[in-house]
Amino acid sequence: KEPTACVVTLRGERARTFLNRALQAVNNRVSKSSFDERGNFSFGIKEHIDLPGTKYSPELGIIGMDVSVVLERPGYRVKRRRRAKSKVGTEHLLSPDEAISFIREEFNVEIT
Structure with a gap:
């Protein structure tokens, strides 16, 4: 067999639905070390x-x-638009703690 690889970007409701299913596959547990400095x-x-x-x-x-x-x-x-790009302020960036609290509340995930 040949190796299979695919990258898919999901946004909005489809992303939320898939993330719910994917988190159920890992028993709603994510390691704290899985989070990076941007959340x-x-x-x-x-x-x-x-x-x-x-x-x-x-x-x-x-x-x-x-x-x-x-x-x-x-x-x-x-930050990504073609015209009049600008920087995102450091106060506006997500921290790992904010991301962890969001995932806990929205998806009922246990952080280990």
């Missing part, structure tokens, strides 16, 4: 069939995946 975090899923509602397919086999989550406050677009 983003990542975690791994060993087998894709751990995702709720996913069935085993013999053609595909068993694959794992890494889930990376980027959290931003409204207003980050000024």
Whole structure:
């Protein structure tokens, strides 16, 4: 078999739904060391069939995946837009503690 790789960007409600399913696959636990200095975090899923509602397919086999989550406050677009780019102030950046409290409240995740 050939290695399979794919990168997908989800936003809005689809991202929230997938993140709920992905967190259920890891028993709603994320390590504190998974968070970086900007409040983003990542975690791994060993087998894709751990995702709720996913069935085993013999053609595909068993694959794992890494889930990376980027959290931003409204207003980050000024950093990426094509015209009149500007810096995002340090007070506006997310800290790891703010990201952890958001994930705990919104997704009922245990931070270990």
